Amino acid sequence: MHSEILRRLDIIKNAVAMEEEDLVAMQMQKLETLPVDERVRHILELIRNRHYQDVIQLIEQYKHDSTGLSVYEDPQIQGLKLELKVLENSLNELTDTQAELERQINAFNSEYMRRLGGLIEEILRRRADLSDDAAEQQAAQQDYEEFQRSHRQQLHDAPQTLTPAEQQQLKSAYRKASRLCHPDKLDDAFKAEGETFFKALNEAYRRQDIQRVSDILRTLETGATLSAASDSLNDKAALQAKIAALRNTLAYLEADIQRLQADETYQRIQAITDRESYFAELEQALQAELAVLRGDG
DSSP: OHHHHHHHHHHHHHHHHTTOHHHHHHHHHHHTTSOOOHHHHHHHHHHHTTOOTTHHHHHHHHHHHHHOOOOOSSOHHHHHHHHHHHHHHHHHHHHHHHHHHHHHHHHHHHHHHHHHHHHHHHHHHHHHHHOOSHHHHHHHHHHHHHHHHHHHHHHHTOOOOOOHHHHHHHHHHHHHHHHHHOGGGBOGGGHHHHHHHHHHHHHHHHTTOHHHHHHHHHHHHHTOOOOBHHHHOOOHHHHHHHHHHHHHHHHHHHHHHHHHHHOHHHHHHHHOSOHHHHHHHHHHHHHHHHHHHHTOO
8 A cells, every 4th residue: 555655656746747737636636545644645735735846855755764765856846837837727717717707797888888878878968957956967967977978988999799609719719818928927038028918918808809819819829939937937936936926916816806706797797697688678667767857748
């Protein structure tokens, strides 16, 4: 049994060195079914928490104490590189989630304004015109003017209308492009260039501009070469600093995703089962309110 534990630890050590996260996870599952001691449990806990810096050295020390093998020389760099690679993958996933939530909210708000904005604007204008109290009239006029500005801006910035197939194409192109230019995962030498690409990419994605997103992806794949930190860094201190910064970024992204998921508009999107019926009912209610304000029938 002890020899099997040593063999699986050796596989994990090599998988960390080769940055093979899936292989690490597979061997973890096997080890967790075996009667391991406290030292092995500590190694497994480090891996679960994605702290790879000392994993190789601890495995080599454990092997040395168990079999007399010599300790591998300065293994922390390999562990840190894998740790950074795992964090970069998490950054990719969270970035995709954040961008998709923002896209959905923006698309819904745009559709709301396109279909109902004119009616709402007319209702607010008539409320302001019909108010007898000076203070109430001023407040109603301000509401009307603010909504009018928002309505016009939303129509100006309206995203393109896409078919379901085009939306999938858009998402796929965005995911590929964001992985190539996200500034938080790039080596510092490429960070400024990555920020320029990433800002343009997110704006195009928000507006569902599939052509622009595809153009940016093509440029990144054929022209701009931006190196990820996990591929280029080999200095221990630099790797540790990048890992710390990336963990902070991930914490921010997780909090922002929770905020977006709690957003009133997103909650409404999730609750709507038939969008056409939803907007038809709202339009009917607004038309009835406008008829009252006009004094119809």
